[in-house]
Amino acid sequence: xxxxxxxxxxxxxxxxxxxxxxxxxxxxxxxxxxxxxxxxxxxxxxxxxxxxxxxxxxxxxxxxxxxxxxxxxxxxxxxxxxxxxxxxxxxxxxxxxxxxxxxxxxxxxxxxxxxxxxxxxxxxxxxxxxxxxxxxxxxxxxxxxxxxxxxxxxxxxxxxxxxxxxxxxxxxxxxxxxxxxxxxxxxxxxxxxxxxxxxxxxxxxxxxxxxxxxxxxxxxxxxxxxxxxxxxxxxxxxxxxxxxxxxxxxxxxxxxxxxxxxxxxxxxxxxxxxxxxxxxxxxxxxxxxxxxxxxxxxxxxxxxxxxxxxxxxxxxxxxxxxxxxxxxxxxxxxxxxxxxxxxxxxxxxxxxxxxxxxxxxxxxxxxxxxxxxxxxxxxxxxxxxxxxxxxxxxxxxxxxxxxxxxxxxxxxxxxxxxxxxxxxxxxxxxxxxxxxxxxxxxxxxxxxxxxxxxxxxxxxxxxxxxxxxxxxxxxxxxxxxxxxxxxxxxxxxxxxxxxxxxxxxxxxxxxxxxxxxxxxxxxxxxxxxxxxxxxxxxxxxxxxxxxxxxxxxxxxxxxxxxxxxxxxxxxxxxxxxxxxxxxxxxxxxxxxxxxxxx
Amino acid sequence: xxxxxxxxxxxxxxxxxxxxxxxxxxxxxxxxxxxxxxxxxxxxxxxxxxxxxxxxxxxxxxxxxxxxxxxxxxxxxxxxxxxxxxxxxxxxxxxxxxxxxxxxxxxxxxxxxxxxxxxxxxxxxxxxxxxxxxxxxxxxxxxxxxxxxxxxxxxxxxxxxxxxxxxxxxxxxxxxxxxxxxxxxxxxxxxxxxxxxxxxxxxxxxxxxxxxxxxxxxxxxxxxxxxxxxxxxxxxxxxx
Numbered sequence: 085x086x087x088x089x090x091x092x093x094x095x096x097x098x099x100x101x102x103x104x105x106x107x108x109x110x111x112x113x114x115x116x117x118x119x120x121x122x123x124x125x126x127x128x129x130x131x132x133x134x135x136x137x138x139x140x141x142x143x144x145x146x147x148x149x150x151x152x153x154x155x156x157x158x159x160x161x162x163x164x165x166x167x168x169x170x171x172x173x174x175x176x177x178x179x180x181x182x183x184x185x186x187x188x189x190x191x192x193x194x195x196x197x198x199x200x201x202x203x204x205x206x207x208x209x210x211x212x213x214x215x216x217x218x219x220x221x222x223x224x225x226x227x228x229x230x231x232x233x234x235x236x237x238x239x240x241x242x243x244x245x246x247x248x249x250x251x252x253x254x255x256x257x258x259x260x261x262x263x264x265x266x267x268x269x270x271x272x273x274x275x276x277x278x279x280x281x282x283x284x285x286x287x288x289x290x291x292x293x294x295x296x297x298x299x300x301x302x303x304x305x306x307x308x309x310x311x312x313x314x315x316x317x318x319x320x321x322x323x324x325x326x327x328x329x330x331x332x333x334x335x336x337x338x339x340x341x342x343x344x345x346x347x348x349x350x351x352x353x354x355x356x357x358x359x360x361x362x363x364x365x366x367x368x369x370x371x372x373x374x375x376x377x378x379x380x381x382x383x384x385x386x387x388x389x390x391x392x393x394x395x396x397x398x399x400x401x402x403x404x405x406x407x408x409x410x411x412x413x414x415x416x417x418x419x420x421x422x423x424x425x426x427x428x429x430x431x432x433x434x435x436x437x438x439x440x441x442x443x444x445x446x447x448x449x450x451x452x453x454x455x456x457x458x459x460x461x462x463x464x465x466x467x468x469x470x471x472x473x474x475x476x477x478x479x480x481x482x483x484x485x486x487x488x489x490x491x492x493x494x495x496x497x498x499x500x501x502x503x504x505x506x507x508x509x510x511x512x513x514x515x516x517x518x519x520x521x522x523x524x525x526x527x528x529x530x531x532x533x534x535x536x537x538x539x540x541x542x543x544x545x546x547x548x549x550x551x552x553x554x555x556x557x558x559x560x561x562x563x564x565x566x567x568x569x570x571x572x573x574x575x576x577x578x579x580x581x582x583x584x585x586x587x588x589x590x591x592x593x594x595x596x597x598x599x600x601x602x603x604x605x606x607x608x609x610x611x612x613x614x615x616x617x618x619x620x621x622x623x624x625x626x627x628x629x630x631x632x633x634x635x636x637x638x639x640x641x642x643x644x645x646x647x648x649x650x651x652x653x654x655x656x657x658x659x660x661x662x663x664x665x666x667x668x669x670x671x672x673x674x675x676x677x678x679x680x681x682x
Numbered sequence: 683x684x685x686x687x688x689x690x691x692x693x694x695x696x697x698x699x700x701x702x703x704x705x706x707x708x709x710x711x712x713x714x715x716x717x718x719x720x721x722x723x724x725x726x727x728x729x730x731x732x733x734x735x736x737x738x739x740x741x742x743x744x745x746x747x748x749x750x751x752x753x754x755x756x757x758x759x760x761x762x763x764x765x766x767x768x769x770x771x772x773x774x775x776x777x778x779x780x781x782x783x784x785x786x787x788x789x790x791x792x793x794x795x796x797x798x799x800x801x802x803x804x805x806x807x808x809x810x811x812x813x814x815x816x817x818x819x820x821x822x823x824x825x826x827x828x829x830x831x832x833x834x835x836x837x838x839x840x841x842x843x844x845x846x847x848x849x850x851x852x853x854x855x856x857x858x859x860x861x862x863x864x865x866x867x868x869x870x871x872x873x874x875x876x877x878x879x880x881x882x883x884x885x886x887x888x889x890x891x892x893x894x895x896x897x898x899x900x901x902x903x904x905x906x907x908x909x910x911x912x913x914x915x916x917x918x919x920x921x922x
Binding site: 217311316522 | 714756758760765777819849850
């Protein structure tokens with residue numbers, strides 16, 4: 085129950101978030117739909133007048149009363165009223181659906197952009213914790229389910245509910261005691277359907293969650309397809325898939341079966357009610373307590389209850405699955421964002437920018453458990469080239485994560501030109517940096533646009549200039565289409581080394597104040613390696629640069645080498661100083677030449 | 683065991699390649715990007731089939747083995763360490779579901795992964811996120827190597843699998859590997875001279891052809907391409 089309220093609260097919140105700019109249009113649509121339903125429900129009652137009149141006329145004729153005849157003009161008026169009401173009702177409902185389509189589509193366009201905005205505001209750690217497939221499913225399947233429900237189910241639902249209420253009102257108008265009997269029987273069917281719905285709702289949620297799990301699984305296994313083949317893991321993979329698929333099948337069957345039970349059960353109840361009511365009202369007409377027209381209207385209303393109730397239970401299915409989706413979307417939208425920093429000064433005085441980066445007694449841990457970095461201090465002076473070396477897992481990448489504020493430190497401070505990076509807005513701080521990562525990232529567009537990504541307003545000449553500096557101009561010109569060649573979606577139609585050169589060109593074009601380079605460890609041949617090396621050197625010229633170094637040449641001519649071990653700097657100095665010390669660095673450096681058997 | 687791969691006439695990736703690797707031997711492949719190293723080792727577990735010629739394991743053409751049995755013999759550690767959602771234990775048992783805990787620990791030990799595994803919150807039962815994204819590149823690579831060792835194969839193929847390791851971990855790992863696993867055949871594709879200089883046989887590939895074959899010392903003397911690669915990675919004193 086609590087859980088349910090929680091979900092409804094979330095669903096309400098989502099409707100509020102997405103619909104509020106279109107409030108007016110939405111309320112007009114609601115009103116028109118309501119109005120149409122009221123008119124629709126009045127029909128049997130109006131027809132009842134004609135029946136009563138006809139009945140009276142026929143009895144008069146049968147009894148041979150003088151001047152007895154069918155009162156055609158009275159009936160003509162009733163027909164005219166019905167005709168006008170039908171036209172007005174249709175106009176109202178058409179306008180209502182026209183308005184809803186418009187505002188549902190607009191509001192979901194907004195919602196998609198909101199989710200996309202949110203993706204950019206969520207801290208990096210969220211993506212470390214959640215499966216990509218899950219996030220994708222939230223963006224696509226869930227938004228789709230909700231927009232379909234709003235579009236196709238919301239208005240009919242309002243129509244059905246209004247219809248139902250009005251039908252009862254009309255029954256009470258005709259006969260208070262009989263109307264009350266029906267009103268008592270209604271909760272009966274309501275509780276039955278509610279019970280069944282509750283059962284199926286749990287299964288619906290299960291089904292949607294299993295679907296997201298299945299998507300994540302498929303994506304991962306397809307990425308690892310080769311490994312599965314090489315390790316003869318096909319059977320296991322298929323078994324696990326069948327297990328998840330089976331769970332989804334079960335949940336789907338249960339939710340489908342249970343919700344299909346709802347309408348026959350209600351139909352049964354209504355049929356009994358109908359039979360009983362015909363007996364009672366028939367007796368009333370015979371004993372003169374009720375007009376013939378009212379009896380006809382009353383039994384028609386019993387039939388008419390059936391339709392909206394049926395509709396409500398049928399519409400419940402997509403709406404239920406939508407509330408589960410709504411909950412996930414709202415949860416995602418409510419995920420903690422990187423804290424807002426409106427209050428912080430937005431400007432760094434770039435005219436006096438020098439690029440002195442200082443780590444002072446930094447302490448940091450990813451989770452609350454063990455510190456990854458216990459106590460780290462060093463100083464990078466303006467224009468220096470800082471090489472970070474150390475065994476795998478020593479915390480090299482962590483330093484970069486902290487510098488870029490992907491994660492925040494626990495204690496100590498990091499300053500740039502004496503100003504703490506926490507005193508500046510995150511975006512402005514990040515804008516100082518240019519990064520070239522090991523996993524060179526290109527997106528599905530032309531090579532020129534990929535380079536221009538560094539600075540979006542760069543001219544073609546500037547793009548080519550940057551490519552030349554990055555030693556990649558010649559290579560690009562030999563490709564089909566040159567600068568206009570499309571990088572495919574996986575970025576697999578250029579080699580790894582070439583990708584890296586393109587990302588270096590991108591960084592050069594961006595002309596950042598501080599450059600971070602994560603050298604690729606290998607997979608590059610000798611000639612390309614030399615090209616990359618000289619491109620990197622040119623990119624680093626005149627600015628403070630941090631290099632996660634694997635190449636000897638980079639390490640040798642660095643101004644400062646930081647040797648990391650378990651998150652602490654165990655040694656720092658230049659190549660020669662460190663070799664003289666004959667400590668960790670010397671050991672690390674020499675290990676590549678050491679004899680394997682020693 | 684001997685391999686022959688001459689390939690398709692129109693656009694051959696590999697041309698007239700012949701060599702033999704004995705049990706207990708380490709054979710290394712080096713050459714520039716696109717020279718066909720990866721294609722060559724991918725032929726062994728029949729990721730692709732040769733266009734002409736034959737690859738033999740223990741004198742039998744690999745196409746005559748049941749493909750499941752063939753792949754059971756081979757521990758292939760690909761360039762990109764692909765791990766899966768699940769515990770570390772589940773990942774290590776990927777190719778050998780019946781492996782005992784002792785076997786897993788030994789494999790992790792050889793692959794230099796014991797240290798970081800024991801530092802994780804739940805040790806071997808720690809959950810890996812999708813694709814192992816909560817590990818560093820080097821940690822993933824070491825787990826992938828351990829996963830290969832757990833399979834206990836007769837032939838190891840390391841397709842540039844040491845690339846994300848620093849030099850000292852790389853060295854420790856290879857030393858332990860050779861010490862612990864004496865009778866398996868090892869094929870190593872690498873970019874770093876340091877990784878392969880002690881191999882029993884080094885095969886230098888260029889544009890799909892073998893241009894040199896021998897030990898480090900032999901190749902330094904009589905293979906120009908090998909010398910160039912070495913020269914770009916080692917300092918002058920180290921070259922001599």
